[in-house]
Amino acid sequence: MLFNEPHPLETRVLTRRFGKPDTAAIEGYLADDGYQGFLKAAKMTPEQIIEQVKISNLRGRGGAGFPTGMKWSFVPRTSPKPKYIVVNGDESEPGTCKDRVLIENDPHQLIEGVLIAGLAVDAHAGYVYIRGEYRYLIDVMDKAIAEAYAKGWLGKNIQGTGFDFDLYTHTGAGAYECGEESALLESLEGKRGIPRIRPPFPAVAGAFQCPTILNNVETFCAVPYILREGGQAFADLGIPKAGGTKMTCLTGHVNRPGVYELKLGFPVKQMIEEVGGGMRNGKKLKAFIPGGSSCPVLTASELEGANMDYDSMAARKTMLGSGGVIIMDEDTCMVKAALRIMRFYAHESCGWCIPCREGTTWLKKILTRFHEGQGTRTDINLIGDIAKNMLGRTFCPLGDAAAMPTISIVEKFRDEFEDHLNGKPCAYEPAGVVTV
Amino acid sequence: MTFSPQLEARFEKLLTSYPPGRQRSAMIPMLMYAQDELGCVSDELIDEVARRIGVTPLQVNEVLTYYSMLHRKPLGKYHVQVCTNISCLLYDGDKLYEHACKKLGITHKEVTADGQFSIEEVECMGACSWAPAIQINYDFHHYVTPEKLDQLLDGLRKKQ
Ligand SMILES: Cc1cc2nc3c(=O)[nH]c(=O)nc-3n(C[C@H](O)[C@H](O)[C@H](O)COP(=O)(O)O)c2cc1C
Numbered sequence: 001m002l003f004n005e006p007h008p009l010e011t012r013v014l015t016r017r018f019g020k021p022d023t024a025a026i027e028g029y030l031a032d033d034g035y036q037g038f039l040k041a042a043k044m045t046p047e048q049i050i051e052q053v054k055i056s057n058l059r060g061r062g063g064a065g066f067p068t069g070m071k072w073s074f075v076p077r078t079s080p081k082p083k084y085i086v087v088n089g090d091e092s093e094p095g096t097c098k099d100r101v102l103i104e105n106d107p108h109q110l111i112e113g114v115l116i117a118g119l120a121v122d123a124h125a126g127y128v129y130i131r132g133e134y135r136y137l138i139d140v141m142d143k144a145i146a147e148a149y150a151k152g153w154l155g156k157n158i159q160g161t162g163f164d165f166d167l168y169t170h171t172g173a174g175a176y177e178c179g180e181e182s183a184l185l186e187s188l189e190g191k192r193g194i195p196r197i198r199p200p201f202p203a204v205a206g207a208f209q210c211p212t213i214l215n216n217v218e219t220f221c222a223v224p225y226i227l228r229e230g231g232q233a234f235a236d237l238g239i240p241k242a243g244g245t246k247m248t249c250l251t252g253h254v255n256r257p258g259v260y261e262l263k264l265g266f267p268v269k270q271m272i273e274e275v276g277g278g279m280r281n282g283k284k285l286k287a288f289i290p291g292g293s294s295c296p297v298l299t300a301s302e303l304e305g306a307n308m309d310y311d312s313m314a315a316r317k318t319m320l321g322s323g324g325v326i327i328m329d330e331d332t333c334m335v336k337a338a339l340r341i342m343r344f345y346a347h348e349s350c351g352w353c354i355p356c357r358e359g360t361t362w363l364k365k366i367l368t369r370f371h372e373g374q375g376t377r378t379d380i381n382l383i384g385d386i387a388k389n390m391l392g393r394t395f396c397p398l399g400d401a402a403a404m405p406t407i408s409i410v411e412k413f414r415d416e417f418e419d420h421l422n423g424k425p426c427a428y429e430p431a432g433v434v435t436v
Numbered sequence: 437m438t439f440s441p442q443l444e445a446r447f448e449k450l451l452t453s454y455p456p457g458r459q460r461s462a463m464i465p466m467l468m469y470a471q472d473e474l475g476c477v478s479d480e481l482i483d484e485v486a487r488r489i490g491v492t493p494l495q496v497n498e499v500l501t502y503y504s505m506l507h508r509k510p511l512g513k514y515h516v517q518v519c520t521n522i523s524c525l526l527y528d529g530d531k532l533y534e535h536a537c538k539k540l541g542i543t544h545k546e547v548t549a550d551g552q553f554s555i556e557e558v559e560c561m562g563a564c565s566w567a568p569a570i571q572i573n574y575d576f577h578h579y580v581t582p583e584k585l586d587q588l589l590d591g592l593r594k595k596q
């Protein structure tokens with residue numbers, strides 16, 4: 001089932017089969033060259049597989065953009081311990097709804113990506129960790145896994161290759177922090193989702209303290225193409241240093257919000273105007289978040305010449321992130337936006353480290369009173385100061401994720417904070433019910 | 437404790453899904469699937485899950501309090517979850533939430549007197565491009581207007 005019409009400017013690689021009848025079923029997948037990448041990989045050495053992934057310039061699609069081939073090469077393949085593949089399907093970064101679409105429409109593509117990763121590091125078991133709210137996707141995945149076992153694409157001696165692999169789903173139970181890789185691994189072990197100190201990284205001591213490849217759903221979904229068509233073909237779709245396409249979730253004030261698969265390096269302007277159908281009601285763009293609420297916010301002028309890729313966003317001191325694009329028009333109250341974003345991080349902070357637990361809570365309190373008209377002039381600097389003091393001082397990057405958008409909003413939209421002090425009515429009206 | 441055959445089958449599968457000695461991994465999935473059948477996580481369920489995975493009830497309790505979807509008290513038969521996070525907010529998700537509260541006469545994490553409905557203001561549920569979004573139990577509803585919400589809730593009321 002699709003949620004939005006595709007757009008002609010999309011480059012459909014991961015979504016190539018979307019829209020076909022019963023896309024989740026194995027028969028259709030096999031008819032469309034499904035599992036061919038795995039069969040190719042099964043004839044290659046692990047080094048050759050990893051080499052193709054390196055050539056593809058695939059970078060992690062979960063938010064951090066770490067080069068995938070390099071990550072895989074860190075796994076000590078010859079370690080006597082079992083190795084594991086873990087799929088991060090926690091998808092909870094506000095603005096992001098792409099992994100959901102990938103699992104729902106083509107679960108076998110994900111299974112094939114996992115199998116290839118298994119070949120690359122000599123792993124024989126994997127877990128697909130899916131957030132608890134996506135219960136129907138656990139059913140989709142369980143069904144696909146059962147089909148794959150029935151047709152010999154999972155289990156012992158897969159298709160006569162001599163390679164064994166078992167795959168399981170694992171449900172989350174409501175916690176953004178469990179998307180953070182080490183917290184996810186704790187959760188997978190039946191514990192509270194609290195981050196682990198690193199190093200050691202999951203590649204060396206991940207699931208059950210064994211070497212583990214942990215990637216985002218979209219990252220694994222790109223792997224079958226890379227093996228089937230070659231790493232170079234994938235690299236050529238994108239730009240230097242960033243291969244392939246990015247599942248992009250257009251959200252907020254555009255005419256056609258939706259999930260679209262765009263080449264890396266796609267111009268932001270064209271994305272908004274053409275793919276997104278332009279700003280809703282002909283309003284002006286005020287603020288732009290490229291990849292989920294954890295990224296620093298950009299203003300309209302900063303978007304001049306910007307492209308949807310890692311370097312273009314880094315040059316503007318923000319991040320491509322998860323692909324959750326959030327577009328806000330001129331009527332949006334940025335104080336309210338900052339408050340809502342902070343309420344999220346305060347709710348989701350796992351409480352393990354003090355700068356994050358206290359910082360998010362205090363920022364929520366100050367932003368709440370500010371938005372309700374009870375703020376003072378010193379509060380504006382206080383918000384920025386608290387956020388800056390969190391940066392880089394928390395146990396895991398959740399603290400940074402809370403601080404970065406806040407700092408950027410206070411710096412770039414200071415006048416709106418001043419307006420709230422001067423009794424000017426908030427462009428968007430007073431805060432909604434604050435329940436937490 | 438006895439469970440339905442489907443749930444027993446799920447438990448059995450879960451207990452063999454993890455490496456030997458790692459049965460504790462099954463804890464959260466077992467609690468989630470059992471909660472779906474029983475309505476909430478009872479003391480009895482905690483004891484049972486603890487026994488089956490070989491940990492103490494305290495260890496289960498310590499873990500479950502971390503997760504926002506695990507509930508110690510029953511929710512309404514229909515648990516209405518309204519997202520007010522940023523992408524939904526840009527489509528008046530906050531007003532939709534207020535509307536739902538008024539309509540049901542309850543607020544965050546409360547249950548109606550007849551036990552039919554409960555409501556929760558929730559964080560991003562992964563439906564941001566089809567905002568504003570709500571979930572009723574596990575079912576997603578996209579592009580929800582106040583009118584559409586009324587229809588949904590009225591329809592569920594009739595179904596009882
Ligand atoms: C607080 C926090 C939440 C995260 N949530 C997710 C998530 O929901 N999904 C995801 O794939 N990565 C998430 N990440 C990133 C993961 O830690 C990890 O970098 C990623 O899954 C690695 O996969 P990749 O290299 O394929 O991107 C999160 C990170 C942090 C700090």
Ligand code: FES
Pocket residue numbers: 094095096519520521522523524525559560561562563564567569
């Ligand atoms: S912000 Fe509401 S579903 Fe993502």
